[in-house]
Structures are given as C-alpha cells and as structure tokens.
Amino acid sequence: MNRALRIIFSRYGIVVIILVLVLGVIALASQRQQTPLDGGTSNGNSTDDSSSEAFTEDDGLATEDCVGDDCxxxxxxxxxxxxxxxxxxxxxxxxxxxxxxxxxxxxxxxxxxxxxxxxxxxxxxxxxxxxxxxxxxxxxxxxxxxxxxxxxxxxxxxxxxxxxxxxxxxxxxxxxxx
CATH class of the missing domain: 3.10.450 (Nuclear Transport Factor 2; Chain: A,)
Structure with a gap:
C-alpha cells in the first residue's frame, strides 16, 4: 500500500493523473451533441423549421440596410x-x-x-x-x-x-x- 501511494504521488504518477483528467475532459467535450444554433444536430442540418424561423422573423426594428442609429x-x-x-x-x-x-x-x-x-x-x-x-x-x-x-x-x-x-x-x- 505504501509503495502504491509513493508511485501515485511521484512526479510520474501526477503526470499520469493530469493526463487522464485532460483526456477525460476532451472526451466529454467531443461527445457534446447539441449546440445553440444547429438545433441539436451535429452536422448543422436541422429538420425542425421552428428554430430557423426564430432567427428570420422580422421584429420590426432592424432591416438588412440597418447601420448604427438607423436601426x-x-x-x-x-x-x-x-x-x-x-x-x-x-x-x-x-x-x-x-x-x-x-x-x-x-x-x-x-x-x-x-x-x-x-x-x-x-x-x-x-x-x-x-x-x-x-x-x-x-x-x-x-x-x-x-x-x-x-x-x-x-x-x-x-x-x-x-x-x-x-x-x-x-x-x-x-x-x-x-
């Protein structure tokens, strides 16, 4: 038991622990499927038109020619x-x-x-x-x-x-x- 703790808390043991933590975070981040703008699909092709309507609906304040205070x-x-x-x-x-x-x-x-x-x-x-x-x-x-x-x-x-x-x-x- 004492020898195992000595190995874990040596500089090589700490490097291995940090490496495992970093790889775990990368693995969790790469598994994240849903992003705010693609409606939950990983390739950006959403079959639900309601999310795209929210971004294209005219709010009456801005136009395509809107610049600065003209908005x-x-x-x-x-x-x-x-x-x-x-x-x-x-x-x-x-x-x-x-x-x-x-x-x-x-x-x-x-x-x-x-x-x-x-x-x-x-x-x-x-x-x-x-x-x-x-x-x-x-x-x-x-x-x-x-x-x-x-x-x-x-x-x-x-x-x-x-x-x-x-x-x-x-x-x-x-x-x-x-």
Missing amino acids: YPDVELPQEAVDRSVEFAEAWLNPNGYSPDAWYDTIVPFLTDEQAELMQGVDPISVPAKEITGEATPEGAKVAIPMDTGTLTLTMNEGSNNSTELDWLVSAIDWEQS
Missing part, C-alpha cells in the same frame, strides 16, 4: 417614456450612496430583464457622473440626458419585467464622455 424606428417617444428615463438616470446616479446590492434594487424596476442581467454585479462607484445638468432630449427610441461629465443615452422600450407591469423600460445604456 431604430423613427417613433417619437411619449413624454411618459422621457420622464421614466429621467427617473432611471436619477436612481443610476446613486444620490443616496447605496451599496451595490441596494443600488441594483433601486434601478432594476426601470430595466428590461436583459439589461437588468447585464447590470447585475455592477458597482455604483463606477457611475461616471454626479448630477443631471440639463433637459432630457428624445430622439427616436432614445433619450439623451446631459450630465456633469458627459451624456447618458438610454434606449426605451415599452414592456414589463419581473418588478414592473407594462411601462417604459431601459433596454440599453450608453455613455459618452464630454
């Missing part, structure tokens, strides 16, 4: 969406000095579920501004809010999330330093 429809936001974006910006600035978890709890009612997931774990100390310095300006689906060190641009969508019924929500956050 959003020319819809004028109602004042309620602009007001909601300003409310978010005020909470985003963290005037009460909340901890990261408490700050996240104050901004999540303003965010789409996807944006809330992106903001999870963000420290409010990374917010690059201290105060709003001007009036919010809507342009298409976006609202630009001037701040003391730059401009916060929010993309607004009407929808609901886990915290809020149907309302205007922030689906994208963009910061431009001045």
Whole structure:
C-alpha cells in the first residue's frame, strides 16, 4: 500500500493523473451533441423549421440596410417614456450612496430583464457622473440626458419585467464622455 501511494504521488504518477483528467475532459467535450444554433444536430442540418424561423422573423426594428442609429424606428417617444428615463438616470446616479446590492434594487424596476442581467454585479462607484445638468432630449427610441461629465443615452422600450407591469423600460445604456 505504501509503495502504491509513493508511485501515485511521484512526479510520474501526477503526470499520469493530469493526463487522464485532460483526456477525460476532451472526451466529454467531443461527445457534446447539441449546440445553440444547429438545433441539436451535429452536422448543422436541422429538420425542425421552428428554430430557423426564430432567427428570420422580422421584429420590426432592424432591416438588412440597418447601420448604427438607423436601426431604430423613427417613433417619437411619449413624454411618459422621457420622464421614466429621467427617473432611471436619477436612481443610476446613486444620490443616496447605496451599496451595490441596494443600488441594483433601486434601478432594476426601470430595466428590461436583459439589461437588468447585464447590470447585475455592477458597482455604483463606477457611475461616471454626479448630477443631471440639463433637459432630457428624445430622439427616436432614445433619450439623451446631459450630465456633469458627459451624456447618458438610454434606449426605451415599452414592456414589463419581473418588478414592473407594462411601462417604459431601459433596454440599453450608453455613455459618452464630454
């Protein structure tokens, strides 16, 4: 028994153990059949048309000629969406000095579920501004809010999330330093 342990914990034994582990991981990875884009087939030929329809269905926002800011429809936001974006910006600035978890709890009612997931774990100390310095300006689906060190641009969508019924929500956050 003692001799077997000596062999296993020698440098050659450890090399063999590592080699077995690496080969095991490679074997498990090569057996993975389902990938997100091929519908579960290993050769990419899916017989189920529902997965391809999900990628080709027109959502009304983007077109083949869509480049940059032209990807959003020319819809004028109602004042309620602009007001909601300003409310978010005020909470985003963290005037009460909340901890990261408490700050996240104050901004999540303003965010789409996807944006809330992106903001999870963000420290409010990374917010690059201290105060709003001007009036919010809507342009298409976006609202630009001037701040003391730059401009916060929010993309607004009407929808609901886990915290809020149907309302205007922030689906994208963009910061431009001045």
